[in-house]
Amino acid sequence: MKKLILSMALIGASSVAQAQAPARPAAAASAGDAAFGARMLGPATGEQIFTRVCAACHMPDAKGAEGAGRYPALAGNPKLAIGAYPAMVVVKGLNGMPPIGAMLTDQQVADVVNYVRSHFGNRFKGTVKAEDVKAMR
Numbered sequence: 001m002k003k004l005i006l007s008m009a010l011i012g013a014s015s016v017a018q019a020q021a022p023a024r025p026a027a028a029a030s031a032g033d034a035a036f037g038a039r040m041l042g043p044a045t046g047e048q049i050f051t052r053v054c055a056a057c058h059m060p061d062a063k064g065a066e067g068a069g070r071y072p073a074l075a076g077n078p079k080l081a082i083g084a085y086p087a088m089v090v091v092k093g094l095n096g097m098p099p100i101g102a103m104l105t106d107q108q109v110a111d112v113v114n115y116v117r118s119h120f121g122n123r124f125k126g127t128v129k130a131e132d133v134k135a136m137r
Helices: 002-020 031-041 046-058 084-092 106-117 130-136
Strands: none
Touching: 031 046, 046 106, 084 106, 084 130, 106 130
């Protein structure tokens, strides 16, 4: 009986330690993460990446949402005027936005950023290139 109680206590302590273990930092994302994301999305356009990944939080119309969290609108958002800003947010994350760029190739990041910057009422000039994204990583 004592062994059973001791075993249960050790399992409980182990569970608490695992729950308190820090998550892997965004900087530790590997090239394997991007390869995995690229395989999962396959050859996808910026629109397809937005629909499959971004729309879940930012909504299909890119108008954002509030509720369990705050998801800013991308539609008509002046912060997207300089392409480097949204690209950096996708790659590195910001506030509640996770660094999903770790799961995308440089080209996929560029494609989805260019899509958002040219749709949903956004008509920003210039494009982000895969080389620009690579330099941000």
